[in-house]
Amino acid sequence: MAESGAFPLPTTSTGASRPAPGTGAPQPVPAHTPLARAADFLWLTARVLEQRRFAYEFLGAGDGGADAVETALDAYRTEDGGYGHALEPDLRGPVSQPLHAAHALGVLDSIGRCGGQRVERLCRHLTSVSTPDGALPSVLPRQRAYPSAPFVPIVDNPPGDLLATGPVVGLLHRNDVWHAWLFRATDFCWHTVESLEKSHPYEVEAAIVFLDSVPDRPRAQAAADRLGRLVREQRLAVLDPDRLDDFPVAPGYAPREHHFPHHFARSPGSLARAWFTDAEMSRSLDVLSAQQESDGGWPIHWRLWAPGTALEWRPLVTLDALRTLRAHGRPIG
Structure with missing residues (x-):
């Protein structure tokens, strides 16, 4: 376990510097940026594992931060x-x-x-x-x-x-x-x-994780092209946020459980990125940016069934949002 003093302090509303993990050197976090607001939310609500991941991925925790993430994961x-x-x-x-x-x-x-x-x-x-x-x-x-x-x-x-x-x-x-x-x-x-002939968004997400990394790249490209046509034909991704009713949620999903291009193409290098035009991807990322709530976290759109699970999921969704925005070059601070 990393020393407790090596873990960053919470973001303050004034954007004060925090010690960089493992060094004690100041690491300024600009106030009121999406990252600073998310930091407040994560320090207040996240499990230790998600706090450690946040420090490693967004606050420059380095190898010591990776050790801390691995130690936190061991608890599971x-x-x-x-x-x-x-x-x-x-x-x-x-x-x-x-x-x-x-x-x-x-x-x-x-x-x-x-x-x-x-x-x-x-x-x-x-x-x-x-x-x-x-x-x-x-x-x-x-x-x-x-x-x-x-x-x-x-x-x-x-x-x-x-x-x-x-x-x-x-x-x-x-x-x-x-x-x-x-x-x-x-x-x-x-x-x-x-x-696959008929699918739903979570199944497509699982498929694209497989296709993005499987060694046979020509076969993966062909399968991804076919899957992308299926996504568009079956309206599994919201291509126009102003016309949500044109993109019904999948059977069994919650009423607001829409999926957008950024859910499938989580980085520009994903095979799913080719499924969407630049304008469609830009609007999708605009939606993701705008969904950050007043407490700094991102919301959950699937069915909530227990208070504790909602508290644990929101930090995970928030980390995913930050990763996706950063991967696509959107400023987060």
Whole structure:
């Protein structure tokens, strides 16, 4: 664990300097910028893991900050080699779940540590919970013993799901991780993505994480082109924010659970960026910027089912918003 004194102080309303993590040197944060406002929100509300990630990704925490992120993530590890303890806030309790594993890999990827023995252990765990076709179910039946979101189905013998498998496979390929489990899981993702005829936004997001990193780039480009046409034909992304009614939310989603181009193309280098014109992408980022609320955080648009999960999700959504805006060159401070 990093020394407590190495962690930055909260942003002040005057934009006062804070010590840079691990150095004691001042690191000014301009007042009233999106970053400063988000910092106030995150220091007030976020879990330790999200606070550590914020310090590393936005406040120049360096290698010491990566150590702190990794230590905070360790609190969510389970004895079977997976992750649990509500790392993904909508699944409560100590049991490991594939969605927690995907979340953990995203954390490790963000600090450049998605490899080594930690990921080897996780791959062995994923092998043990995979379906016969080599894929991951989103939720294993063991979740029944603990609270979970009502919109997360829990069934006996759950099938493999692109929602869980796509991000895991994509992140492992992105970090040049090779494990026997990956071969069949990759085949599952290819078959599922290339067979999609009707989809919904979260499934498309999982598909694009896979396609952005899988090694066969020509095949990924072709699959992404097809998927982009599907997104536009089925109006899965809001292309004109002034005409929301023209883009209905997917069945089972909350009334305001619209998805915009920035949800799919989280960085300019994503294959999904080619799905949208410059004007469509610009309007989407305008919407994202404008959604920052008075307390500095970004809102949740899916169904809320418990007060605690809402508190834990908003910092995660806020970090995602900051990353997306910065990746696309929007000023955040």
